[in-house]
Amino acid sequence: MTNKKPSINDIAKHLNVAKSTVSFIINGKAEAHRISKKQEQRVLEYIKEIGYKPNYMAKSLATGKTNSIGLIVENIGDSFFGPIALMIEERAKKSGYRIIYSSTRNNTNDALSVLQLFKDTHVDGFIIAPPVKMEEGVKKVINDKVPVVIFDRMLEGVKTDYVGTNNREVVEEACAHLLEQKFKRIAFISLASPQSQMQERLDGYLHTMRKKKQTPIVLQMRYDVDREGYRNEIIHFLQNNPDVDAVFFATNYLCISGLEAIREIGKKIPDEIGIIAFDEHDLFRLFSPSITAIVQPLEQLSATIVKILLNRIDKGTIEPYQYITVPSTLVIRESSVKKKLK
Amino acid sequence: MTNKKPSINDIAKHLNVAKSTVSFIINGKAEAHRISKKQEQRVLEYIKEIGYKPNYMAKSLATGKTNSIGLIVENIGDSFFGPIALMIEERAKKSGYRIIYSSTRNNTNDALSVLQLFKDTHVDGFIIAPPVKMEEGVKKVINDKVPVVIFDRMLEGVKTDYVGTNNREVVEEACAHLLEQKFKRIAFISLASPQSQMQERLDGYLHTMRKKKQTPIVLQMRYDVDREGYRNEIIHFLQNNPDVDAVFFATNYLCISGLEAIREIGKKIPDEIGIIAFDEHDLFRLFSPSITAIVQPLEQLSATIVKILLNRIDKGTIEPYQYITVPSTLVIRESSVKKKLK
């Protein structure tokens, strides 16, 4: 018993067989290489006895596979990407893949450099919620035959798999609901972001407003601001638009800043101002009044993302790319239902 | 221009120098090996020209280092570990380390198997918030000279670095604050968990109660229950203990279930029941009334964890192990301050 870890070579020598024989047996290819049952038993037993563990780095060097996936998101600590990261990892683990993650905080340069770094370390595939201007970087990766699944927001002109939700349709549903509740002046508060999911949400809003002959009122804030900044800007906006009687918030954290703003200026939800948020948050269930929200099916999104990526990794990248949208649900709570109507 | 990635060998051949020379130059050891400036320039320029990227797997195989760290937490999607994961990754990245994560959901067997898996893939070190009964597994890893930093909860008898907060002291401070506010019957609602941080929080509570001659009232729930289950058990508890006029919740999610329970039975916060939670949550700032909470210094915790681990990785494991507690802050809000006293 030395304390050096045993290698395939050691096993082969000890058992007087060839390295290749051992390797085949370990990898379950004994049958395919017509190795005798007896031989296989002998090797398997010895492996168990000495507690042999293959060296993954050597294996990776020889095969070019690392069994790891790079996950690049906006912020792994937030209430959307965090749970997604949890579910993605749990599913990937079942298929023997590890997840390496990085948060971009929407910084394109950081995202590009981490993309390159992960690629240099030979991840087998990527799951990316990209910041803007990532098109070229992602294309390069795909060109080098590394599979990429984009999620949450699309990348224009990048041919690869995408998984997202039906932003536009569900926002239309939400806005229609507000109108039904007799809210008249519905504002849309969002980020000045060209990202596809934000554009789709805006489209849904504008489309419904136009269809119902309402005048849109849109606030698009810079996205490099902190919570305090959003709050102040929303206060300002609501004061300048006193006739606004409902707000659709394009993300959950904007809604949280919005709630702080509304508290500050003292408007009553829902009778003086109706509220709907995109994406769920613990707060929304418990807030008084509870907040109507569009809830994305996180489990289903994660499952789809992982399934598609693993399929690409296994089978290469032949079939047509998939564009999948999993529908979200409008969960109606108190903040969008006028008490007088009840 | 073939499409095969250039290797050190290719460079050496092309430039008519030895592989070792190229390797030394790439790794900045040109000087140490007294390689001529001219030679160095020539190699560096060529590398740049062809866009050479070292193969990390080969490098890892040769050196035994992977520049990766295994992060094992309870749930990367929750409001404590998520932000911690964000900060840990950002700091590790600056020093050239990647993070591979896994969530245990407090399942010891899952945690042990992922610990083994990460170890087999040769992570350079571990950051672990361990479930119970991980002592032996972690010891084995440490014995094999892989550095481990434990955080959030300690592991009895495991000699390694630990980073946590001053659970006991800050809970004492919180309980003293409730007593000052003339709350009489303070209950402590927690999980039936032998984990150290939970024990310390309980100790802080019991100690203060005893010192002030108050009778402790403790509810310890099973920790394999869902939010609904917690809520129901808390309702039950509060109904059976109608004289309880304040509750200290040992975690933020228990507090959230508690708020649902309190809403259900219709008690008024803070005048009929005072509330304090351990750990911050978005909800607590915005809830009406806002909820007093013990806030852990996440930035400082993450920074300390990463610093200690990288130090161990670089310098080996010679100096005595560190046991570091970073103090938390009691943020007093409306839920623990009686209006009548104001």
Added chain:
DNA sequence: CTGAAAGCGCTTACAG
């Protein structure tokens, strides 16, 4: 059915 050998792309004593 099994084995000898080359190869994956690095690092690092060692010799000169």
Added chain:
DNA sequence: CTGAAAGCGCTTACAG
């Protein structure tokens, strides 16, 4: 100052 060579621990054609 620089180069030839062994080694890290696997996989996989290829030969028999």
